[in-house]
């Protein structure tokens with residue numbers, strides 16, 4: 464999968480990695496920062512998503528589309544699209560530029576608006592990457608959980624660096640007998656829920 468990354472996709476990824484590093488320290492307000500995952504986490508998500516069972520691949524929180532590119536590699540391998548949800552119009556424009564420049568737009572559908580409103584009609588989901596505002600994790604989990612197919616995965620970012628912020632979702636998942644859960648110490652910590 465990663466071996467098939469084109470030079471144009473690698474170039475856009477490198478550009479976004481630099482921008483993300485820069486905006487963490489240059490005083491850019493939080494709402495404008497990219498706040499993206501790192502490369503190892505992207506590779507990890509890609510491998511999980513490509514091996515997920517049949518169903519929709521979705522992402523909640525696109526930002527500039529860095530994590531989406533990694534999921535698009537899995538989507539391309541599976542001959543489907545990843546659906547990614549983003550609420551901020553400026554981030555949507557940046558993400559559209561990312562998908563075009565990386566040459567992966569045919570494997571991505573970007574859905575604008577609040578996931579909690581626009582995601583309700585989704586078909587069975589096989590893989591969900593959850594990376595929006597932390598107080599939204601628990602309601603997003605409640606929306607996605609019943610739509611996950613058997614062996615489907617929900618992966619939530621920031622399970623270590625923002626544990627307290629996403630604890631309501633972690634507690635809900637751990638108490639839910641439909642799921643096996645664990646935290647993987649990669650990047651900011653990925654909390655993985657597998658539908659049994």
Ligand SMILES: C[S@@+](CC[C@H](N)C(=O)[O-])C[C@H]1O[C@@H](n2cnc3c(N)ncnc32)[C@H](O)[C@@H]1O
Pocket residue numbers: 497498499500523524525526527528529530531548549550551554576577578579594595596599
């Ligand atoms: C941490 S960033 C996502 C980073 C991205 N996944 C990456 O690694 O490249 C969170 C994003 O979620 C978006 N967001 C916040 N609330 C949302 C909602 N209710 N629906 C859709 N997107 C939302 C924000 O605008 C922001 O761009």
